[in-house]
Amino acid sequence: MLVRYQAENGEELQMKTRQILVSTGLCNLLSDFKSHSIMVEAGVVEVLDKLTDLQDKTVSLICVKATSNLVSNPKIRDEILARGILDEWMEVSEPTRASSEMDFHKILLTIPFPFVCRSAQTQLINHKDLDICMVCGNALVHISYDVMMKAEVVLDMVENGILNAVRQMNEIGDSRLNFFCATIICNLLFESSNHEKLVEMGVLDIIDSLSSDKTGLAETKIRCAASLERLSSSLTSVVSLIASMSSLLAHSTVNNVTHYISAAFFSLSTRQSCMHLLANDREIHKLLIAMMRGSECDTQIHGAKTLCNLTCDEECAGILLETGFVSDFVVIAILRTNSEIIKEVCAQSLFNLLHHEKFREEMVEIGVLWALMKLSKMDSRVTQNICAKVLFNFSCYDDMQQKILEHGVPRLLQVSYRVRAKRGMNVCSFFSFPLEVATKSPSNLPEQLLKFSHQIATEKKEDLVDSNTKQFCAGALCNLAFRKEAGQLYAKGGAIGFMKELMDVEDDDNEIYCATILYNLSHCDIEARFSLVQEGAVPLLINLSKSKAEKTIIASLSSMYNLSLCMGARGEMVKDNIAPAMVATLDHTSNLKLIELGLAALYHLTCKAEGHDAESCALLVKTGIMPSVVTLCMKFGSQR
Amino acid sequence: MTFHPGFCANSIHQSTNGSVLVTTFCSRILLNFTLEISTHQRLLEDKALECLEIFSKYIGKSETEYEKEVSRNGTFILSLLCNSNHVIGHLTEYKLFDVFCEHMLYSQNSSEILFLSQIFLNVALHPSRGTFLVSRPYFEPMLNAFALSSNDLKANCVKIIKLLFENDTSKVSEAKKMTGLLLTNSHEKKRLLCTIARWQ
Numbered sequence: 001m002l003v004r005y006q007a008e009n010g011e012e013l014q015m016k017t018r019q020i021l022v023s024t025g026l027c028n029l030l031s032d033f034k035s036h037s038i039m040v041e042a043g044v045v046e047v048l049d050k051l052t053d054l055q056d057k058t059v060s061l062i063c064v065k066a067t068s069n070l071v072s073n074p075k076i077r078d079e080i081l082a083r084g085i086l087d088e089w090m091e092v093s094e095p096t097r098a099s100s101e102m103d104f105h106k107i108l109l110t111i112p113f114p115f116v117c118r119s120a121q122t123q124l125i126n127h128k129d130l131d132i133c134m135v136c137g138n139a140l141v142h143i144s145y146d147v148m149m150k151a152e153v154v155l156d157m158v159e160n161g162i163l164n165a166v167r168q169m170n171e172i173g174d175s176r177l178n179f180f181c182a183t184i185i186c187n188l189l190f191e192s193s194n195h196e197k198l199v200e201m202g203v204l205d206i207i208d209s210l211s212s213d214k215t216g217l218a219e220t221k222i223r224c225a226a227s228l229e230r231l232s233s234s235l236t237s238v239v240s241l242i243a244s245m246s247s248l249l250a251h252s253t254v255n256n257v258t259h260y261i262s263a264a265f266f267s268l269s270t271r272q273s274c275m276h277l278l279a280n281d282r283e284i285h286k287l288l289i290a291m292m293r294g295s296e297c298d299t300q301i302h303g304a305k306t307l308c309n310l311t312c313d314e315e316c317a318g319i320l321l322e323t324g325f326v327s328d329f330v331v332i333a334i335l336r337t338n339s340e341i342i343k344e345v346c347a348q349s350l351f352n353l354l355h356h357e358k359f360r361e362e363m364v365e366i367g368v369l370w371a372l373m374k375l376s377k378m379d380s381r382v383t384q385n386i387c388a389k390v391l392f393n394f395s396c397y398d399d400m401q402q403k404i405l406e407h408g409v410p411r412l413l414q415v416s417y418r419v420r421a422k423r424g425m426n427v428c429s430f431f432s433f434p435l436e437v438a439t440k441s442p443s444n445l446p447e448q449l450l451k452f453s454h455q456i457a458t459e460k461k462e463d464l465v466d467s468n469t470k471q472f473c474a475g476a477l478c479n480l481a482f483r484k485e486a487g488q489l490y491a492k493g494g495a496i497g498f499m500k501e502l503m504d505v506e507d508d509d510n511e512i513y514c515a516t517i518l519y520n521l522s523h524c525d526i527e528a529r530f531s532l533v534q535e536g537a538v539p540l541l542i543n544l545s546k547s548k549a550e551k552t553i554i555a556s557l558s559s560m561y562n563l564s565l566c567m568g569a570r571g572e573m574v575k576d577n578i579a580p581a582m583v584a585t586l587d588h589t590s591n592l593k594l595i596e597l598g599l600a601a602l603y604h605l606t607c608k609a610e611g612h613d614a615e616s617c618a619l620l621v622k623t624g625i626m627p628s629v630v631t632l633c634m635k636f637g638s639q640r
Numbered sequence: 641m642t643f644h645p646g647f648c649a650n651s652i653h654q655s656t657n658g659s660v661l662v663t664t665f666c667s668r669i670l671l672n673f674t675l676e677i678s679t680h681q682r683l684l685e686d687k688a689l690e691c692l693e694i695f696s697k698y699i700g701k702s703e704t705e706y707e708k709e710v711s712r713n714g715t716f717i718l719s720l721l722c723n724s725n726h727v728i729g730h731l732t733e734y735k736l737f738d739v740f741c742e743h744m745l746y747s748q749n750s751s752e753i754l755f756l757s758q759i760f761l762n763v764a765l766h767p768s769r770g771t772f773l774v775s776r777p778y779f780e781p782m783l784n785a786f787a788l789s790s791n792d793l794k795a796n797c798v799k800i801i802k803l804l805f806e807n808d809t810s811k812v813s814e815a816k817k818m819t820g821l822l823l824t825n826s827h828e829k830k831r832l833l834c835t836i837a838r839w840q
Contacts (some may be wrong), residue, residue, distance in 0.1 A: 446829035592659045599665035606672035614676050621679040626686035629666055633691050638707075 019059045023051050027066035037075045044070070061131065068135050068448035072142045111541035118160060130174060137169050138179030148322035151191040158194060163201050170209055175217050182210050182223035189227050192234035199235060201228075204244050211248040221252045226258030236250035242284070249287065254297055262291050269309035278306070278314035282323060289325050292332050297339055304345040311352035316358050326353060326363065330371040340380055347383040351390055364379045364403060369394075373411050381465050385417045388472035405480055405489065412480075413493050418472035474502065474513035481517045485632050487524025491531035495521070503543045513553035515544055522562035529566035537563060538576035545581035548588045556585050559597045564604035574605050574616040583628035595636050602629070643700050660713040664706045666722055667695055674717045689734060692717055696736035699743040713768065715740055719755040721764040728820055733740035750789065764803035774804065811823035 147153040268274040291303030333346030376387030394400040695714030703706040744756035786797035
């Protein structure tokens, strides 16, 4: 078309006009990436070079644009480099010689190297021409994008003054140029190794300037927010960064800006060195709660996770309590969100809040424990795990047991039921804590920070969580079972069923939990012992009688003895065939005290309030236990 | 006076004997079982008599309350087991039978002597056990003791002798001899003898 136009009108056109038309045509053709290879092959680079040599400002500007289009294609750039044109252009781009606009397009072609920046800076400082700046900015955006993963090249660019060029562009006050500025900065901040240097050279000031532009484009502010988010991952001194984040939030309500800032806050909260700073800043707490209240889901998640991390700090927990944010938190967790992930994170935060002994009473008073138990009703293994963990921790303290007994036991049983239903009880024991038979378990759980941990995605990890939950439930039930009033609660709540299913999986931990729960439970009120027998304690004891583990034997025999003290339960126990289990358990020990205990229990079964129980005695003899009694008597009885 | 000290022991060796509580509970359990007569055959099959043998070792050697209880329970168990015909035959084969009976006889305890009379009455009911009874070395003093005691015991004594006469005629002469011995003692015994003679 160009050739045809020239043929038809060439003679009538002046030389300059033809030059402009040719350069414009080339520029337009080069705006399409697909044509680049053919154009370069056809000699477009040489043509542009010649046109520039004409030293006409208008033509040169068009050539700069054309070249900018061409250089934006990395493949072509590499080809140009391979052809050795680079050396020539590098010479041209020397600062002393790169003084004219005519050379600028050549400088741009020297690709992500310091010369470009230097020239860009020179051009921007010298001319402040919007068109030139737009081309320069666009080129720098491309260049910074190409090199953003090469930290050493970026550092070179920074040292050679790219930030000055950005400042110059910013000073022009054009919103499009500001967008380029923000994009360039965002690209430069991609690699964290240059963060300190960039901050030292004033990148935060530029970001603040871009952020506070009331007429600025939303995209510019989003890139500023993204830049701050990048800085949050590694910057050592974060006071200014936090100030910039807060300032940006104050100047923008764009969702993506809030999202990036929330991610930045979260990133800071995962760093131990920054946590305390955030934990004690009430304004930040306010911002985070606001994020949780009314933002988009991802932002809410960031806000929730940040608060979760901050709640690991005791002072923060105190401040949240004092400012009433804990109540807000509870309301958000229970009512204002339907997101399972947010509820899970909230549950983690509530766990952390309850962790601080200093405020525990108050936290319980204002409903944190209640909220956690409520959250555990949802079908989330993470939340259920946390609930089980809290209840276990509470169960380790005498003064706290009373608070959780009535509502905690049903929750524990329901949670453990759900875990069983989900996993079919095929669980392994990866986590255990010491459990002393006949005593409550000490709380030796790690006081861990519940940090971002959404990597639990594999089936194996899910199994691990479920196994962990089950053991917390078992541990808590173990401890609570020791209370006198626990008997009825457990019996009616399905605890025996839970224990039976625990025993269905051959696992040492399961066995000891089961034996210990039953042992502790057997100390309940005498009347409640009857309920336990009615609910199936004997089949459970029969199951336990297979064990040769000393702790299980102790717990089983003690349980049998305690249950046998309940007169009303004796007949049931005999009918349920407890006697063979008793002698089988005794067969596994040579401990005299245990044998005495077991025989005492057996003796109880032969009696009722007024003498011997004829029916039970007849049944007991029928079970064939007498040879074992004879053996025990001969082996362990006093030999005169 | 010169006191010669012995060697000092370095350590006190505790008794390795078993637990008296174990024996006590076993005796209580067996006693309760034995109170149900329907269990006797099974107890016999399950070698409960071996337990009784252990209890018999406490006879006359009991010091503590538990030991005394074992002894008492053992006696009671024996007397209960003698209520079952099929058990008596086995019981009399054990040495423990004599141990318990002699103990009861010399215990000076009226309830135990009553037990003994019941045991002998039950044994006497067993057709082939007459000779066994009469040949017991304590048979004579036992009848004497019965004759000198309460009316119940006297009645039992008469029943025993009567049964012996009825069930084992070859031993009548021995029975007569016994009744002759009884005659020498008192007017009361004369009446007893008359009674026996009348039955004859």
